[in-house]
Amino acid sequence: MKLLEQTRQRAAPPSVRARIADETRMSHEALHTHPVLSRLMAADLGRKEYATILSRHLAFFEAAEQISIRLNMPHAFSFQPELRLLRDDLRDHGWPGPYAGLTLQTPCQALGMLYVLHGSRFGAQVIHRNLRKALPMHRHNFFGDVIASDRWRLLLSELETKGAQSRRYSEILHGAETTFSAFGTAMQTAEARPRQ
Numbered sequence: 001m002k003l004l005e006q007t008r009q010r011a012a013p014p015s016v017r018a019r020i021a022d023e024t025r026m027s028h029e030a031l032h033t034h035p036v037l038s039r040l041m042a043a044d045l046g047r048k049e050y051a052t053i054l055s056r057h058l059a060f061f062e063a064a065e066q067i068s069i070r071l072n073m074p075h076a077f078s079f080q081p082e083l084r085l086l087r088d089d090l091r092d093h094g095w096p097g098p099y100a101g102l103t104l105q106t107p108c109q110a111l112g113m114l115y116v117l118h119g120s121r122f123g124a125q126v127i128h129r130n131l132r133k134a135l136p137m138h139r140h141n142f143f144g145d146v147i148a149s150d151r152w153r154l155l156l157s158e159l160e161t162k163g164a165q166s167r168r169y170s171e172i173l174h175g176a177e178t179t180f181s182a183f184g185t186a187m188q189t190a191e192a193r194p195r196q
């Protein structure tokens with residue numbers, strides 16, 4: 001019986017989440033060495049530099065929220081909590097408008113986007129450890145926020161349901177790839193400014 005179970009487990013197809021994570025691995029890992037994003041992990045991160053990167057996050061999450069609303073994505077996946085944290089962190093700075101370089105057309109593509117941006121909270125925990133040391137006197141509400149596990153579980157369940165159909169899977173993958181790539185481009189425009 002035990003052997004039968006093991007054989008079944010071995011034969012089980014990978015989850016939609018595992019397939020998407022695998023197929024987007026290179027784009028995700030490229031962000032780890034991204035010239036601007038990797039500054040968040042630097043011991044000498046400057047406060048203006050930090051504010052500039054946060055501001056680019058705000059612009060990107062604003063754009064993602066607009067896409068979610070336009071494509072009627074479930075409210076449970078709204079980025080309003082993240083937007084509030086970002087605006088609070090940037091309360092002494094100007095706020096940018098939404099980033100213009102992210103275009104998605106269908107709810108399944110938007111689901112891929114939601115996976116990427118909600119999943120980015122895992123990396124945020126690593127970044128927060130550095131921010132606490134590099135800029136201890138600054139606000140880190142956005143990066144310090146823990147992943148909402150209920151929301152993440154719900155998102156994964158939506159991924160598995162929708163992604164079971166191959167046409168939809170391709171759209172989700174397209175949405176995820178597009179988001180990783182646009183995110184890198186959006187951060188690239190955040191030129192490092194003189195540190196203070």
Ligand code: HEM
Binds near residue numbers: 032120
């Ligand atoms: C630059 C710093 C980053 C670091 C250090 C980092 C690190 C990590 C780590 C440690 C995980 C968890 C892996 C696991 O437990 O299996 C993760 C997952 C993830 N990260 Fe990143 N990440 C970073 C940036 C980003 C960005 C900017 C995005 C998206 C825009 C992103 C999207 C994701 C996604 C979608 C997952 C979930 C993958 C899955 O399904 O398991 N990450 N990241």
